[in-house]
Amino acid sequence: MSFDLGVWAIPQSISDAQAMRIYEELCEENAASVRDDPGVQRFAQALLEQFPALEDLADEQIEASPWSVSPWVTGSHVIISTVWSRSSEVTQFVLGLTGQYGLVCFDPQNAVVVYHPSTPA
Template sequence: MSYDLYLWHGPQPVTAQRAMAICHELARSQNDSVIPDAAVPAFHDDLIARFPPLEALSDDTIDDSPWNMSPDATASRIILSIGLSRVSQVGPTVEELAAQHRLVCFDPSTGVVHNPPQTRFSGSLLLESCNGSMIIDPRPEDLRSQLEQLSQANFYACLERDEGWFVQVGIGQRAGNVPDGKFALEYREGVADRHFRVLADDLDDAVTLFEDFAAGRDAFKTRFAWVKY
């Protein structure tokens, strides 16, 4: 059994849904969705300097390797196959180097995508989900797409304008024991005393909340019977 990670260079953050589609293409050796970039071989060189490929190891040291197979690298993507017992050993290094080289790092087993750090200006919008997706200044279609991916594992999404100024939606026990079929909507205006919550019956309510907030509209404040949270 192995723990697989897929990495590639991307100029824009990708959603978990898009990352999964790219991952499936790469698994079929279809590389049209990714482009060559110097950051990819640079990441590979840094990684194998810390964790050499299997072919570089002796019979005495090969059992200490975290790799089930040596890293599979091209000019545009890298596929890692890590032994399950060694994930804690190599995983943090992979994420650290991916961020350093500004590569997307995707875990298809959980659907979590780690986008590289992005330049974000004051007042811009940041859409985040529990699955690790991050989109700066999302389009209206991005809002609905992300909210439609809510699940018991991917249990919340948050749209933030500045620190402490956000709207959020969550489902299930991990979002505060939200009853089945309900959506916990929240908004906060900077400080804890201005944090409100309400339960809604329909995903469209969450979409409308996010759309209003993104457009700078206050209509959502009177649409629901908010209570302090």
């Protein structure tokens, strides 16, 4: 079992229900509701610098990784799956980055958009 997050760019505020619909579409490989954004790529680069993808790790490093599977990165969104024991650590890092790059972070476990504390909701 993993703890998942979705991250994407959207030009306006978004409700939890709208975010759930978009997240479900993204998981079905339908990105029509989101747009490519350079902030998504910068976010993904910073995320993977902090927590490298599983395929970039040596076998002996994989056990220490927070990933259940490597993040799914596109030009418009990132889908993140962490192990539960590292979910808080990764979520805090993700929120810092989404605040920095002006991106939406969606927590599908609780069906809520999650904002960095300095980001107006």
